[in-house]
Amino acid sequence: MKITAIQAIPLSFRLPEGKTVTMGVGSTTKRDAIIVRVQTDEGITGYGEAHPGRSPGAITSLIHSTIAPMLMGMQATDVVGAWQRVHRMQLSSHGLGAGAALALSGIDMALWDIRGKAAGMPLCELLGGTRRRLPAYAGGIALGYQPKESLADEAQGYVERGYKALKLRLGDSAAVDIERLLHVRKALGDGVDILSDANTAYTMADARRVLPVLADIRAGWLEEPFACNDFASYREAAKITPLVPIAAGENHYTRFEFAQLLEAGAVQVWQPDLSKCGGITEGVRIAAIASAWRIPINPHSSATGLNHAATLHFMAATENAGYFEACVSKFNPFRDMFGGIFEIGRDGCVEPPAGPGLGVEVDESLFEKYPSIDGPGYVVKF
Known part of the structure; x- marks a missing residue:
């Protein structure tokens, strides 16, 4: 079962008046999230969540332009191999360490979702x-x-x-x-x-x-x-x-x-x-x-x-x-x-x-x- 597509879908919503919460990092105005969808050649689709890191556009771009191409065609169940490839090619060099970790997190979560679905077992x-x-x-x-x-x-x-x-x-x-x-x-x-x-x-x-x-x-x-x-x-x-x-x-x-x-x-x-x-x-x-x-x-x-x-x-x-x-x-x-x-x-x-x-x-x-x-x-x- 091979990876055929990886897509990041950034989402947002604004907080309505009266729903803002203030804390040490500021007062919330909106919330962002990135859903990651991984598709396979056997028709099993997995979903994960990548943290937006206050810059959902940047993390989405990193997934699409850099990390997804590294993983295309790999076995979808090979979570350790996928992790190691991204670590060797991105996390361990060329900067963007935190951003790459956020991006990889969503992909890895989706791959585990695929593994569980393929096995018919809860994660x-x-x-x-x-x-x-x-x-x-x-x-x-x-x-x-x-x-x-x-x-x-x-x-x-x-x-x-x-x-x-x-x-x-x-x-x-x-x-x-x-x-x-x-x-x-x-x-x-x-x-x-x-x-x-x-x-x-x-x-x-x-x-x-x-x-x-x-x-x-x-x-x-x-x-x-x-x-x-x-x-x-x-x-x-x-x-x-x-x-x-x-x-x-x-x-x-x-x-x-x-x-x-x-x-x-x-x-x-x-x-x-x-x-x-x-x-x-x-x-x-x-x-x-x-x-x-x-x-x-x-x-x-x-x-x-x-x-x-x-x-x-x-x-x-x-x-x-x-x-x-x-x-x-x-x-x-x-x-x-x-x-x-x-x-x-x-x-x-x-x-x-x-x-x-x-x-x-x-x-x-x-x-x-x-x-x-x-x-x-x-x-x-x-």
Whole structure:
């Protein structure tokens, strides 16, 4: 079964008034996604999701002009061979490393979808796991900068839906972050796991002020306080308190960058995104490295149901899997465009789809509703 066509389909939607969320990387104005379709000479089609990296046109062009031609005619089931070819010809030279990783991620995900469909098996079983229930937290683009009272109300709403963990956005200012954290903990009580994400907006001074408070409220982690390549700051922050793990990984690409995290010894929770890190093939390798050091894998998940489905299957076959990041964004048509991929239970858990491959039925007619929109997805104030 050979690859006969690879196409990237960029999609966008604007956020309606009142649905914008503000966090450390800015205020959302629109959301982008890239669906990757891989076709074979046996009529099996696979779908994946490539993260747009704030430049969907660039990633789409990279797939069409550079990476797809490398893979045409290869065996569609040879995910390791396809990965290695792109690594040798693009990732390891000629720059565009992060962009190539995003592009490859979507193709790799689609190839695994093909493998599962060809075998008639859900991806989790193909990877050596089984359909099992996974703990989830309320995440996505939600719980952003807002008055502490309305933030607590939003958080309580997710708890009432069944979530036993949720993630608050930090990075506004240390003083305001602390006020919100304390208020939400008081409102929710001790039975909910509060996670936190600064979206790279912190200084070391911010981290020194906020981490002791996170320890006091027994927060599950502090995510991405600093830029992804600021290893010195991560090492220093890890010394402040052993009670709050430092999390990162959604902006790290391939196992080689995760190996740098391991060498730095500063990140205790790894968060690869299957639409960014190099796909499912590389996600499995990253999780294996982490398992040897008892590092939990809590994947970051992106815009569409394809990424959500792939992540659920991947986690169900990963021994050191932690939380699934459930998108609870108030407005995200990409999340539900292929049907409800996950449903939170009263136990606070979700499970992978049941069908072969990713278990997602893709209706391409829906793509016409979301043509790609040029321009930034966030408004940033400096």
